[in-house]
Amino acid sequence: MRGVEITGERLRLREVDHGDIDALLAVYGDPAATEHLPFDPKTRDQVLGMIDEALAAASGPEPRLLYLLAAVETDSGKTVGVARIMVEAEHPHSAEIGLGLRPDHWGRGMGTDLVRLVLQLGFKQLGLHRIWGARAPANTAAQLAMLVAGMVEEGRIRHHVRAKGEWRDSIVHSALEDEWEGFRSRG
Template sequence: MTVHLAGPGLALREVEAGDTTDILAIYGDPEATRHLSFEPRTPEQVQAIVDRSIASATEDPRTEYGLAVTRIGDPRLIGYARLATEPQQAATIGFALHPTEWGKGFGTETVHLLCALGFRTLGLHRIWAARSPLNEASARTLLRAGMTEDGRIRDHVFVHGAWRDSITYSVLEHEWAPIEGVGDGTAPETGAT
């Protein structure tokens, strides 16, 4: 299944070999990764992410979706989003946007697109995400997207030389209310094949 899912302002598409530089501009940036669960990535590490994303698109069954976030009408990658399925009709999601795209509502739309993929296309029951306790912008984004704060995982990740907690959020299929034009067929170029 090839993913191409569009909303009012953004689209999710499969990662391509030419996306490496744009992903490195995000994952190699200390500011962009400040609250993520890893330190800035090297060019080699980003190439491995691109290679894994491309390879996962051909797996059957597919359990990982590493996707490019783009503006409608512009194929250039401005963010990287990931959905990884788990047993019991569940998945975890995560995303990172280039810092020049912060504060524009793109995070909320990205979460909605990932939920559309998970609930409408994959038939999942539960989607969850985790954030750094210091990342208040992510908290607002996840809540605006309809997720509910579940709790704290203590010492969840080891990053920047120390253990860090994560705050978790989730949304169930019957709770999710998509924003107009996200994965409902009203936006252009919507679908997964």
Template sequence: MIASPRVNLREFSPADVDALLAIYGDPMVVEHMSFEPRTREQVRATIDNLMTLAQAEPRLEYSLAGTEPGGELVAFARLAIDVGHPLQNSGQIGFALRADRWGQGLGAAVVALLLRLAFDELGLYRVWGARSPANEPSARVMSKLRMVEEGRIRGHIRVRDGWRDSIVHSILAPEWTSRLG
């Protein structure tokens, strides 16, 4: 588990189905994602898959449950290690919050823990995230953590009504270190 005063990140368990359904089943939450709201069975299958991926060696994906200090699951947090060139040493983050927790600073707390995992625990050099051009709250979260807006990937994600561009933000290890210093 990775903890902060506002939120903790832990592995998913089968008991998290309903709590994750409150995130992935909500049309408002998935509006800027590449999928429609998920059913309970789809969420159960997602959690089963995440639990399998967590056992992989080497581990290339960290999909974690974001919980408040009392244990209530309120966020989905993901760090995927980029594969390809052996010296790439980077990862992509993604996050989603339960709609009733929007605007409370939890998104920034979740992303800060993902960055801590990436840089301080896994030793990555670069972390990036891609967002919908219309997702301004996500832009604010990444900017708050000094992730630099790099630009637009055209036609990046297939969504319900066609192809969508993505805006990429990134941060490098020296920027994270100096931010904490």
């Protein structure tokens, strides 16, 4: 799928472009925003590389496996976060997601809105059956956002990633298309 765009109540997702570098650096380069992520804060050049990779994926051959999307606040038009969807090559109806918001937008329910938009995009526009994401056990804000948005906590992967010089567990959450439809109709 090309030219991804989806709008929710407070956020809109669209393809990233080079104009998003400062906004993405405010997420990927911030020590607070990356505290629970499995990598150290990224440099401007590293973020630029991520944008270049996403632009190449958006214009490359089908099937498209990588989506890096800017999360734009609908009221202000400012890019306040990022969503990443990586479709599994061997199982193209399943995808892993990763999300990030600028720290100055935490605590306002935007994380839940972001998860909801990614699930809607994945199930309705990309035709996925299963969407999953992993979080650090200490990241209770991500836990709450995923649960409220309709994802289910599946379990713990022990010593899943090496982060900040030590092994860290991951907690996996997922949503299935049919369960998500039922969750949405109740919500």
